[in-house]
Amino acid sequence: MTARVSGATLVPVAICAPEHRQAILWAAILASSMGFIDSSVTANALPAMRASLAASLPQAQWFSGIYLLALTSLILVGGALGDRFGTARGFGMGIILFVVSSLGCALAISPATMIVARGLQGVAAALMVPGSMAIIGRAFPREERGAALGLWAAASIATASAGPILAGLCLMVDPVSGWRWIFALNLPLGGISLWLLARFALADQGRPGVPIDYIGAALATLGFGLVAYGLSAETGESLALMAVGFAVLAAFIVWEARCPAPMIRLSMFRVRRFSAINLATFLLYFAVTGIGFYLPMTAVSAWGADALAMVAAFLPGALMIATLSTRMGKLADRLGPARFLVCGAVLVALSQAGLAMTAHEALYWTRAVPLMWLSGFGMALLVAPLTTVVMTSATDADQGAASGINNAVARAASLLAIALMGRMAASGYGAIGADMPGFGVIAATPAHIAATGAGFSHIAGLAAIASLASALVSAWGLRKPR
Known part of the structure; x- marks a missing residue:
């Protein structure tokens, strides 16, 4: 891997050899597609999922809500951890966790197991989605990055739009449990993405000399979590939760401005x-x-x-x-x-x-x-x-x-x-x-x-x-x- 030194920080510039850039691009596209499909699949599949798992309406709402809650709360942490430990390493761990949690969704036998599996999917997506963008940014030089990111964005938005479409097609074949095949589809997609990553990505050590901003990560997770949860709560409880969440996020900004090694640079x-x-x-x-x-x-x-x-x-x-x-x-x-x-x-x-x-x-x-x-x-x-x-x-x-x-x-x-x-x-x-x-x-x-x-x-x-x-x-x- 090529690198340049900026001050005392080692900054990765390339994540793969030039001839392997397209393979890394497709690894990023396949992995992020899983996350975007699963963010929208429940819109059409929710009635069938609710009937199949005998879920109440609040439980069914959390099939989608818990995924977005985990993703929103942790995605900043996922991007920062990828920079710290290495983009390819963090991206790969996100893919593995997403595949495992997708299998849990496909095999869920109760509302509780579905909610837990969807929450784990959100955690995995928080590592995987920002990692997919970052790995493209480091694989391609700036003059080629626009076209590569354009293809990634096209695939991401197209697959997000495909979530309701795939749900409709699967439910047409099997109205009762066809929704399970949407989650099972992530297994081959994740496997191909992992193979491409392992085969063509270079060693990526990240920035081992930079300490992890654990306090910033905790404040960001808690703040986003409270705000996101407050949006789905009852009106009175919602206002209180959101107020606390915004206060925690304000504390996060103050901490990031003073932290010697912040998770994000406010500049x-x-x-x-x-x-x-x-x-x-x-x-x-x-x-x-x-x-x-x-x-x-x-x-x-x-x-x-x-x-x-x-x-x-x-x-x-x-x-x-x-x-x-x-x-x-x-x-x-x-x-x-x-x-x-x-x-x-x-x-x-x-x-x-x-x-x-x-x-x-x-x-x-x-x-x-x-x-x-x-x-x-x-x-x-x-x-x-x-x-x-x-x-x-x-x-x-x-x-x-x-x-x-x-x-x-x-x-x-x-x-x-x-x-x-x-x-x-x-x-x-x-x-x-x-x-x-x-x-x-x-x-x-x-x-x-x-x-x-x-x-x-x-x-x-x-x-x-x-x-x-x-x-x-x-x-x-x-x-x-x-």
């Missing part, structure tokens, strides 16, 4: 591009996650669609992301990323505004589906440039921390979207009639359909505002200095 946020792209990421993922989580629920419960019909809404967007993102990454390297981030986010905002304005019509095939295609095209324009800006805004020494921060921002936005938009949907639904089944419950009465449309309109309207704000932040943060 990274003095770079306008880095701060802006993380804020734009938060706003965009808040919007996209809210629509992705609640559109299937709305369409199945009130618009006459089923789990398999979600393929029509999500698959074209996933294909556009997969086929266009590499080209967008190369164009962004040549023309600059700002125009792609702004135009893509504006298209996503237009799609979500259309969903808000047409939700009362309850027309899945002629309204929601084409609007989701527009959103998919917008995401195809921006996902590769967004990832490139994140990684090129940080030094080689901070690649793991940069990816960890950006992923923590995205997952925190996802948690906030699911919690806040759920309350907005319930409020919009209840304004039509409080005596009806409730938002997300399958029913065919005109009043229920109208109330569900009102609830989803609230969600889509907020999402459109957030996506437009993301475009404005990108335009401001990435503008060229005079």
